Amino acid sequence: MNDHAYMARALQLAAQGLYSTHPNPRVGCVIVKDGTIVGEGWHQLAGTAHAEVHALRAAGTQAQGATAYVSLEPCSHQGRTPPCAEALIQAGIARVVVAMQDPNPQVAGQGLQRLTQAGTGVQVLTGALSQQAEQLNRGFVKRMRSGLPWVQVKLAMSLDGRTAMASGESQWITGAQARADVQRLRAQASAIISGANTVLTDNARLTVRANELDLPELEKHWALQRPPMRVLVDSRLRVPQEHVFFQAPQAWLASYQAPQQLATDAQWLHVPEQNGHIDLTQMLKILAQKHRINEVLVEAGPQLAGAFLQAGLVDELIVYIAAKLLGSQANPLFTLPLNKMAEAVELEIQDIRAIGADWRITCGIKST
Numbered sequence: 001m002n003d004h005a006y007m008a009r010a011l012q013l014a015a016q017g018l019y020s021t022h023p024n025p026r027v028g029c030v031i032v033k034d035g036t037i038v039g040e041g042w043h044q045l046a047g048t049a050h051a052e053v054h055a056l057r058a059a060g061t062q063a064q065g066a067t068a069y070v071s072l073e074p075c076s077h078q079g080r081t082p083p084c085a086e087a088l089i090q091a092g093i094a095r096v097v098v099a100m101q102d103p104n105p106q107v108a109g110q111g112l113q114r115l116t117q118a119g120t121g122v123q124v125l126t127g128a129l130s131q132q133a134e135q136l137n138r139g140f141v142k143r144m145r146s147g148l149p150w151v152q153v154k155l156a157m158s159l160d161g162r163t164a165m166a167s168g169e170s171q172w173i174t175g176a177q178a179r180a181d182v183q184r185l186r187a188q189a190s191a192i193i194s195g196a197n198t199v200l201t202d203n204a205r206l207t208v209r210a211n212e213l214d215l216p217e218l219e220k221h222w223a224l225q226r227p228p229m230r231v232l233v234d235s236r237l238r239v240p241q242e243h244v245f246f247q248a249p250q251a252w253l254a255s256y257q258a259p260q261q262l263a264t265d266a267q268w269l270h271v272p273e274q275n276g277h278i279d280l281t282q283m284l285k286i287l288a289q290k291h292r293i294n295e296v297l298v299e300a301g302p303q304l305a306g307a308f309l310q311a312g313l314v315d316e317l318i319v320y321i322a323a324k325l326l327g328s329q330a331n332p333l334f335t336l337p338l339n340k341m342a343e344a345v346e347l348e349i350q351d352i353r354a355i356g357a358d359w360r361i362t363c364g365i366k367s368t
Contacts, residue, residue: 006030006037006069007099007129013042013051014071014136019223020045022190023292025072025102025137029055031093033066045225050075052084056091064092071133073102073124076111085111088120095121099133103144139190139294142315148281149288151313153298153305154185155333156320162330163302164201177356178320180214182299185318187213187223189297191287193254195304196234199245206230206299207248229293231269233304235278241266254283280311306334309345309365317347317363320355 013028021027021043029051031039039062041054049057052074056063074084074096088096096115101124102108112122124130134141139150156173157163163173172179186192187208194206208227213220231252232245237259245251246263253259253266256273271283287293298308308314319333338344346366353360 010069010071025140027051027072030069031059038062067095071099074111085114089118097123143288149293149296152316154318158324158326162326164331174358175356178358183212190293191229193231195300196238302335306336321359
């Protein structure tokens with residue numbers, strides 16, 4: 001095996017933290033001595049040992065003179081856990097290969113510098129593995145670089161592009177397998193955002209439902225360790241506090257008006273007003289900078305989904321398509337008043353796959 005093969009393994013390990021590491025990045029580590037893997041580890045949960053520490057514990061004394069492959073630059077600052085760069089130095093690691101530099105300003109090359117100062121060999125990979133490492137932590141990377149989270153908008157529609165009947169009835173457009181796929185998206189997200197119309201019409205909790213996750217038991221365990229923050233955008237305070245949305249953990253009300261009362265465990269997210277509506281950009285900045293939210297999943301109706309799109313805040317669209325026709329009176333995918341072909345939103349299709357009897361299309365938004 002070569003450097004790239006060992007780093008590919010480190011990235012596989014890092015991906016095991018897909019559901020549980022928020023607000024930290026997903027990181028994997030492989031320690032190799034004389035061509036043999038002697039230690040492996042991955043960051044499992046924020047506030048617990050980092051990937052390098054798990055791998056060093058597994059390697060024991062064999063870490064002396066070994067090479068460590070880490071999917072992200074080892075940290076150099078004291079947080080809830082000690083700096084990993086120092087742990088690698090103390091263990092006698094001779095060489096460290098990383099897939100990408102940490103975008104966190106608290107690290108930003110300082111971990112690599114500390115290793116170099118201690119006489120440890122350092123190499124930063126480029127190319128496909130580096131891109132894979134960044135993709136794995138795209139929310140963390142975006143938050144560190146721009147102060148905003150990565151935003152996915154998830155929608156389900158019929159083949160004729162409709163999301164609900166005119167009455168608002170929408171359960172269920174897609175089948176059970178597509179709904180299980182959405183549960184996995186929820187479990188990966190740091191926060192789920194929805195609007196008053198969706199919550200009221202669907203009587204929605206927007207929680208992660210363990211019985212629908214359809215994951216192996218170990219993955220399901222990690223997916224349930226960290227319930228995502230659930231944010232209700234309700235500028236007119238239409239959803240009553242006794243609604244089921246507020247009865248589950250991590251319920252937040254986003255509004256510019258202070259509610260007269262809040263459900264016992266619910267919290268208020270005070271967001272500035274913009275033209276009689278919540279300022280969505282400021283809301284995302286608050287979520288990222290104050291609450292360390294890396295990845296947002298928007299599950300909303302055409303109006304709020306369209307507002308995110310018009311504000312240029314969407315990084316990725318995930319659209320589930322059912323082999324059904326709901327008719328011309330049904331609601332459209334977005335409320336998006338465009339008048340000219342030149343105003344059309346350009347998308348880049350990244351993935352198309354069958355999910356049970358339905359199809360899932362993943363699109364990026366082309367920059368203009």
